[in-house]
Amino acid sequence: MSFPVRDFYRSMADRVGRTLADRDLGNKILIQVGSATCEHAAGSQAVAEEFIRHIRASGRKDIVIHRTGCTGRCSREPIVGIQVSGQIPVKYERVNRDLVHRIFTEHIQGSAPVMKHVLDHNPNTKVLPEREFLFCEGSRCQRSEPNLRVRFMAMLEARGIEPHRVNVAAASCLGVCGLADGTPATFVLARPEKVLYRISSDEDLAALLDGHVIKGQVVERLKAQEEPIALEFLERYGDVAFFNRQSRIALRNAGVVDPESLDEFIGFDGFKALADVLTRRDPDWVISELTKARLRGRGGGGFLTGTKWGLARKQADTDRFIICNGDEGDPGAFMDRSMLESDPFNIVEGMIIGGFSIGAQRGFFYIRAEYPLAIKRIQHAIDTCRANGLLGQDIMGSGFDFDLEIRLGAGAFVCGEETALIRSIEGERGQPKVRPPYPTDRGLWGHPTVINNVETFANISAILRYSGDWYARLGTEKSGGTKVFALAGKVRHTGLVEVPMGTTLSRIVNDIGGGVSGGKQLKAIQTGGPAGGFIPASMQGMEVDFEPLQKAGSIMGSGGMIVLSEDDCMVDIAKFYMAFSQEESCGKCTPCREGTTRILEILERITQGKGELEDLDKLHRLSRLCQRTSLCGLGRAAPNPVLSSIKHFREEFLAHIVDKHCPAKKCVALIRYEINAEKCVGCTICARNCPVECITGARKEAHVIDQAACIKCGNCFDVCKFAAIDRV
Amino acid sequence: MSDCRPCTTDNWPELERGYRAMLPEDVLAFIDANRTREHSESMLIATLHMVQGHYGHLGPGHLEAVAQLMQVPLAKVTGVATFYHYFRLQPRGKYLINVCLGTACYVKGAEKIARKLTDELGIRFGETSKDGIFSLESTRCVGTCGLAPVVMIGDEVHGPLTPSQIPNLLEGYLARAAEDLVGESAAEDR
Numbered sequence: 001m002s003f004p005v006r007d008f009y010r011s012m013a014d015r016v017g018r019t020l021a022d023r024d025l026g027n028k029i030l031i032q033v034g035s036a037t038c039e040h041a042a043g044s045q046a047v048a049e050e051f052i053r054h055i056r057a058s059g060r061k062d063i064v065i066h067r068t069g070c071t072g073r074c075s076r077e078p079i080v081g082i083q084v085s086g087q088i089p090v091k092y093e094r095v096n097r098d099l100v101h102r103i104f105t106e107h108i109q110g111s112a113p114v115m116k117h118v119l120d121h122n123p124n125t126k127v128l129p130e131r132e133f134l135f136c137e138g139s140r141c142q143r144s145e146p147n148l149r150v151r152f153m154a155m156l157e158a159r160g161i162e163p164h165r166v167n168v169a170a171a172s173c174l175g176v177c178g179l180a181d182g183t184p185a186t187f188v189l190a191r192p193e194k195v196l197y198r199i200s201s202d203e204d205l206a207a208l209l210d211g212h213v214i215k216g217q218v219v220e221r222l223k224a225q226e227e228p229i230a231l232e233f234l235e236r237y238g239d240v241a242f243f244n245r246q247s248r249i250a251l252r253n254a255g256v257v258d259p260e261s262l263d264e265f266i267g268f269d270g271f272k273a274l275a276d277v278l279t280r281r282d283p284d285w286v287i288s289e290l291t292k293a294r295l296r297g298r299g300g301g302g303f304l305t306g307t308k309w310g311l312a313r314k315q316a317d318t319d320r321f322i323i324c325n326g327d328e329g330d331p332g333a334f335m336d337r338s339m340l341e342s343d344p345f346n347i348v349e350g351m352i353i354g355g356f357s358i359g360a361q362r363g364f365f366y367i368r369a370e371y372p373l374a375i376k377r378i379q380h381a382i383d384t385c386r387a388n389g390l391l392g393q394d395i396m397g398s399g400f401d402f403d404l405e406i407r408l409g410a411g412a413f414v415c416g417e418e419t420a421l422i423r424s425i426e427g428e429r430g431q432p433k434v435r436p437p438y439p440t441d442r443g444l445w446g447h448p449t450v451i452n453n454v455e456t457f458a459n460i461s462a463i464l465r466y467s468g469d470w471y472a473r474l475g476t477e478k479s480g481g482t483k484v485f486a487l488a489g490k491v492r493h494t495g496l497v498e499v500p501m502g503t504t505l506s507r508i509v510n511d512i513g514g515g516v517s518g519g520k521q522l523k524a525i526q527t528g529g530p531a532g533g534f535i536p537a538s539m540q541g542m543e544v545d546f547e548p549l550q551k552a553g554s555i556m557g558s559g560g561m562i563v564l565s566e567d568d569c570m571v572d573i574a575k576f577y578m579a580f581s582q583e584e585s586c587g588k589c590t591p592c593r594e595g596t597t598r599i600l601e602i603l604e605r606i607t608q609g610k611g612e613l614e615d616l617d618k619l620h621r622l623s624r625l626c627q628r629t630s631l632c633g634l635g636r637a638a639p640n641p642v643l644s645s646i647k648h649f650r651e652e653f654l655a656h657i658v659d660k661h662c663p664a665k666k667c668v669a670l671i672r673y674e675i676n677a678e679k680c681v682g683c684t685i686c687a688r689n690c691p692v693e694c695i696t697g698a699r700k701e702a703h704v705i706d707q708a709a710c711i712k713c714g715n716c717f718d719v720c721k722f723a724a725i726d727r728v
Numbered sequence: 729m730s731d732c733r734p735c736t737t738d739n740w741p742e743l744e745r746g747y748r749a750m751l752p753e754d755v756l757a758f759i760d761a762n763r764t765r766e767h768s769e770s771m772l773i774a775t776l777h778m779v780q781g782h783y784g785h786l787g788p789g790h791l792e793a794v795a796q797l798m799q800v801p802l803a804k805v806t807g808v809a810t811f812y813h814y815f816r817l818q819p820r821g822k823y824l825i826n827v828c829l830g831t832a833c834y835v836k837g838a839e840k841i842a843r844k845l846t847d848e849l850g851i852r853f854g855e856t857s858k859d860g861i862f863s864l865e866s867t868r869c870v871g872t873c874g875l876a877p878v879v880m881i882g883d884e885v886h887g888p889l890t891p892s893q894i895p896n897l898l899e900g901y902l903a904r905a906a907e908d909l910v911g912e913s914a915a916e917d918r
Contacts, residue, residue, distance in 0.1 A: 038872040041885035074874015331830030331869035369777060369814050370870055372883060407770075408777055411814030413868065427772035428804075429811040445767060488832035488873035495874050526831070562831050576834055580868060586811075691847070713843070 004397035008389070009275035016266040029063045029108055031055075032081035032089075032236075034255065036070035036341040037373050038334075043096060044078035050100040051080075063108065069342020071255030072335075072496025073242060074488075076119060079255075081236060082107055088132060088192045089236050091119040120240050129167035131213065134189040134238050138173035138247075138500075148186050152205050159209065166213055171238065173247040173500060175474060176226040187224060194235050196224040229462055232256045232268060242493055245512045247474065249482050250298075250458035251335075251498045254342035259377050262384045265345040271390060273461035274349050278398040283313060283357040290460070292468030294480035299325055299416070299453030300528065300557040302479070302546040308450055311440040312358040315448040320360040323444070323451040324351055325421060326367040326374070329413040330529030331580065333560035335484040335496055336454040340367065340374035343458070344381035348404065350457030352395065353464065355402040358450050363402065366421055368409040379406055413530075413584035417632050418443075418451045420586070431588045432632035453558065455484055475501035476545050483544065489526075489562035492517045497561075499544075506540040509563055520565035524648070528557025530577045530584075531637030533644025534570065553644035555637065569666035570649040571656050574641045575603040581638035592635025595626035599642060608669040611657040616646065665727050668712045672728060675716075677702035679724035686716035686725065747793040752782045759797050769800055772808055776815060785816040820863035821856045822908075823901050825849075826880040830869030833877040836888070841877050842866065844891035848898060861905050862898070 033039075033048045048065060055063050073079060076093035082103065083089040090113050092103060099117055107113045113128055115121060135149040153168050176187050176196065185200040188208070195218050199205060204222055211219040228234060230248040233256050237243040248254075257264045265271075277286055291306030312320060324347060328336040340347060351363050365382075367375050382404050385391040393401050407425050414420045415430040422444050424430040443449025459481060463471045472480035484498045485508060492514035499508060505525055509515065516522045522537040527544075533554030535542065542548055546556050564573065582596035599622050602615050623639030630636045646653055655661050662670040675686070675695075682700040687693070694710050697703030705716070717725045748756055755778045762771045775798065779790050786809050795802040809815045827842045842853075849857050849864060856863040870880050878887030881901060889897070 037870075037885060038874055041872055041875055041878065041887060072874075074872070077874070328871065329868070331834075332832045332873055333869075334871035334873055337871040370867070408774060409814075410773055410777065410812030411867075412812050424773065425770060426767070427770040427800075427808070429807050431811075486873060488876060489835050494832075494876075529831070560831070562835065564835065568835055573831075573835070576831065584868075714840075 003279060005275055005278040008396040009271065012271070012388070013266060016263045019263050020267050027062070027085060030066050030081075030083035031063065031108075032066045032068055032083065034070045034077065034079050035067045035259070036338060037371070038074050038338075039070050039077050039079075040373075042077035042094075046097060047078050047080060047095050047100055050097045051104070054100065054104040058104075058109070067258050067260075068256060069254050069259045070338055071237060071243070072251065072338055073119070073240075073493070074495040075493055079119060082113075083236070084111075086192060088129065088239060090128060091237065091240065092117045093119040093121075120242060125164055127164055129163075129239075130165055132167040132169060132191040132239055133208075134169050134171040134174070134191065134234065134244060136174040136176070136187040136189075137170040148199060148205065151202060152209070155205060155209055156213070159214075161213065167239065169239065169241075169244060171234070171244040173474070174228045174234070175230060175247055175249065176224070176228045187226075187228075189228070189231075189234055189238065191235060191238055193218060194231065196226065196228065196231075197222045198224040229466060242495070242512055242514075245507075246498050247482050247500050248498050249462050249471075249474075250339065250455050250484055251343075251496060252462070253346060254338060254496075257343065259342050259344055260380055262345060262381075262388060265343075269465065270345055270461075271349055273464040274353055274390075275396060276464060277353050277356060278396050278400060281398070283359065286353060286357040286464065287313065289464055289468035293459075293463045293471035294468075294475065294478065295456065295459055295463060295471065296479045296546065297453060298455035298459070298483065298558070300531070300555060300559075302556060305452060305456055308440060308452070309354065309358050311438075312360075312448045312450045315441065317448055318359060319447045320358055321444045321447060321449040322351060322354045322358060322360045322363040323421065323425070323449060324363070324365045324454060324457055325416065325418070325451050326365055326371075326378075326454050327409045327416045327421060328368060328371075328454070328558065329416045329584075330531075330558050330560045332488050332526075332529055332562050333486045333558045335486050335559055337371050337374050338496055339454050339458050339484075340371065341377050344374075344377045345385070346461060347378070347454055347457050348381050348385055348391075350460035351404060352391065352402055353460050354450060354452065354457065356400055358448070360450070361402060363404045364425055364444075365404065365406045366409060366415070366425060367406060369411065370409075375406060375408065382406070412586070413580075414586045414632070414634050417634060420632065421451065422449065429586075431586045432634075434631060455559070476543070478547060479545055483556070483559055485544075485559045485561045487513050487561050487563070490517050490520065490565040490568070491515070491563040501545050502543045504540070505535060505542050505544060508544070508561065509540065513563065516563060516565045518565070520567060522563065523566050523568060524564045524570065526554075526562040526564060526573070526641075527560065528555035528640070529560045530580045531555060531633065531640055532557045532560070533640045534564070534573075534648055536648040553640065553647050555640065567664055567666070569607075569662055569664035570645045570652050571603065571607055571662075572664075572666050574645040575600065575607055577641040578603055578638070581634065585634065585638070589629075589631040589635060591626050591629040592631065592638065595622055595630070595635065596638050598622055599626070599639065603642070606653065606656050607662075607667040609656070609660045609667075611653075613657055615657065616650075616653060619646065671712065672707060673705055673710065673712065673714070673717055674726045674728060675703050675705055676724045676726055679722050681722055681724070683721070685719050685721070689715045689719045691715065743796065747796045750789050750793040751779065751797070755779055755782065756797070759794075763798075769798065772798060772800060772805065773812070776805075776809060780815060783819075785819045787817075787819075819856070821859075822861045822905055823882050824863045824865060826865050826867040826870070827853075828868075828870050828872075828876070828878045828880065829866045830873065830876075832873035833869075836876040838877040840891050841879060841889055841894065844894045845879070848894055861902065 078095050080092045080095045081089050102114050174187050185198045188197045211217050230252040233248050287306050287310045295305045296302045355363050412430045415424045417432050419433040420430040439449040475481045479501045482498050482500050487497050488494045497512050524534040524536050578600045582600045585592045585596050587593045605611050623643050626639050665671050680702040687695040694706040762768045791805050795805040875887035
């Protein structure tokens with residue numbers, strides 16, 4: 001019996017293995033530079049050019065530039081990694097042209113890392129560790145024993161091995177526990193050797209110390225059979241707390257592979273899951289694995305993906321379609337862009353598997369026109385796959401025909417809604433339709449259609465390779481696996497964070513995000529974008545999952561997470577979201593079109609100090625009406641930010657309405673600027689910067705603001721060097 | 729009688745020539761290639777993207793030409809062009825400045841950036857500067873929230889920005905525009 005798919009995959013993997021071996025990156029010094037929209041904005045292209053210039057000038061042939069996508073560590077970009085074989089990779093943050101020169105001369109040519117600019121550098125450490133042990137301390141699986149790590153550190157100390165030589169750290173989850181058999185053990189990843197150990201006793205620890213640390217040999221007896229899915233990611237980034245507290249599955253290749261290299265993707269087991277699916281030729285197996293995995297729609301709907309695929313598969317109509325929803329319109333969410341830009345082949349693989357499982361012949365990527373680089377990389381991935389027999393006729397020799405194409409969005413938020421998205425692909429105005437019929441019954445051009453979010457597709461190949469049970473075990477009882485959040489707003493480390501379902505908000509914001517920036521107090525966390533709501537700081541112990549968030553008046557949404565500090569006015573932010581929804585309402589149904597407009601009017605009145613007490617009741621009534629009677633998700637969810645802000649921050653609304661006072665001092669109509677005569681030294685800088693020239697006063701004498709003429713722009717407040725301007 | 733053509737009121741060939749003259753070659757090729765495909769009308773948005781990519785905006789003539797050549801009612805073409813924010817019906821400046829007013833940018837002071845831009849350029853949102861170099865618009869999130877607040881000029885994203893950086897940023901683009909102008913006139917001279 002012949003296995004055409006297996007042979008196809010094997011020959012492809014062999015070819016790739018040879019090409020990668022020819023390149024022989026192992027003995028070279030690798031300079032890794034990120035390339036994605038955000039990295040480019042931070043200046044990574046100039047950095048790469050500068051490195052190329054330096055390499056050329058040095059005449060060295062053993063230094064190679066490697067392009068990768070982005071890791072999602074936005075606030076520290078551009079990030080540059082230097083990999084020398086046998087050493088833990090060093091990452092630099094906020095690299096610019098001058099720093100390139102220092103890195104090149106001091107680190108690459110002189111082998112002394114530029115410590116001051118190492119990513120998340122602790123100013124107390126003067127040298128980088130030679131070795132690192134990452135102890136898995138996943139809170140979910142409860143297999144590990146935290147004391148093992150502490151005891152190992154004590155053993156190292158007893159032997160006189162300093163922590164800066166051999167570093168011991170806790171990782172939040174290596175993602176291997178779900179693979180292991182019943183006996184409890186702690187998994188430990190040794191870097192830079194990339195060896196995974198299973199440790200269960202003090203004897204094991206002693207053997208690890210003697211063998212691995214002292215003798216420098218791998219202890220075969222303790223080697224684990226399993227391989228963490230994000231092994232390569234952990235190897236490169238495992239020493240950074242921001243990364244080792246995450247569990248990377250959907251983002252496992254982000255910042256690791258070259259997004260425009262099919263070979264590299266295959267080198268990291270890409271298309272292995274597809275080969276397996278096409279060899280088995282059993283769509284029901286795929287669907288049952290996804291159902292076991294409890295993978296729920298990552299766009300925010302939370303519908304079980306396995307069930308959705310099963311519904312489409314059961315249809316009598318055999319003309320079926322599959323769509324990847326990349327119309328990431330929620331302000332504050334950018335994980336889809338990052339995945340499309342950093343790991344495009346993975347999304348394509350997920351879609352081909354989806355196409356096979358539901359029996360579709362064609363698939364569509366629907367991507368926002370605002371993401372030009374994502375469009376370019378997906379198009380490149382599609383073309384490359386087609387040229388290599390992975391798309392088109394007879395995929396991998398299996399006899400399965402399937403093709404993909406890109407359709408561009410054109411800046412309409414409502415097109416993220418599935419029926420509106422379908423209309424848009426059909427070339428119409430993106431206005432939603434009444435459901436049912438659901439797209440799985442009658443979707444694109446009236447045929448059964450499955451629409452999934454980018455992140456959902458990003459998880460498919462991982463689930464099929466590591467089993468649905470493994471994926472389910474990472475998450476909660478109701479939702480399996482991990483979720484990517486886009487952490488932004490007033491938080492120290494902004495960026496993409498992938499954590500197991502059920503992780504607490506506090507862990508995401510404080511442990512991974514480093515807490516509120518500028519030493520301010522956390523006020524609330526906004527999740528789910530304009531359709532979501534606010535979680536007050538008092539509830540930050542809450543576990544993140546679809547149901548708990550909904551119970552608190554918010555939603556999971558696509559995973560936007562905006563941190564708000566004491567400086568943010570909740571009425572103002574609620575107004576901001578309502579203005580968004582009002583503008584994006586497509587206008588088809590009255591409750592949404594009129595409802596959002598009137599709610600916005602009332603909120604504007606309140607922030608202008610013209611609110612009345614009965615406005616709160618009016619807001620409540622209107623919001624409920626809008627929620628209950630709107631046609632699609634946009635209108636039904638639009639009042640969420642208003643309702644949840646009233647629910648959790650009622651006193652702030654009352655302060656605006658009754659006291660005509662904005663506690664966060666944000667609402668322009670409710671504040672005024674005054675000059676503190678005692679602090680003012682008469683430097684005149686405020687008067688010079690006032691656009692309406694309403695500040696008067698002689699040089700070296702206290703100035704005065706003419707309140708009648710003041711437009712409250714705040715320029716004087718920003719420019720005063722003596723903190724002499726009070727905002728009251 | 730040799731010069732007598734079949735009598736017809738259908739002036740389509742003549743009209744078609746006129747409409748074809750209004751659109752660039754690549755768009756015409758795209759429309760022709762799609763005409764025979766199933767659901768060819770679904771390529772309307774893609775076609776409009778191409779036209780806008782070429783001219784920078786969609787003029788009334790462009791919409792009519794697309795409608796006629798794709799054989800889609802003009803009412804539908806206009807409906808689509810006006811529904812989606814990405815399509816512009818007015819000509820715009822050489823550089824389109826898009827101020828991100830997404831949540832992350834908003835809480836980090838995008839309004840101040842926006843005000844500084846309107847002050848510096850002397851135009852309001854939706855307008856184009858008199859020299860035709862800058863157009864000012866706002867957008868809802870360009871997906872680089874980690875760098876908030878950001879401004880997108882052309883295809884380039886800038887951030888995190890403070891109002892005081894705005895004049896320098898604009899200077900850079902003005903210099904680039906002037907250089908282009910010099911380059912163009914030099915080419916003409918040659």
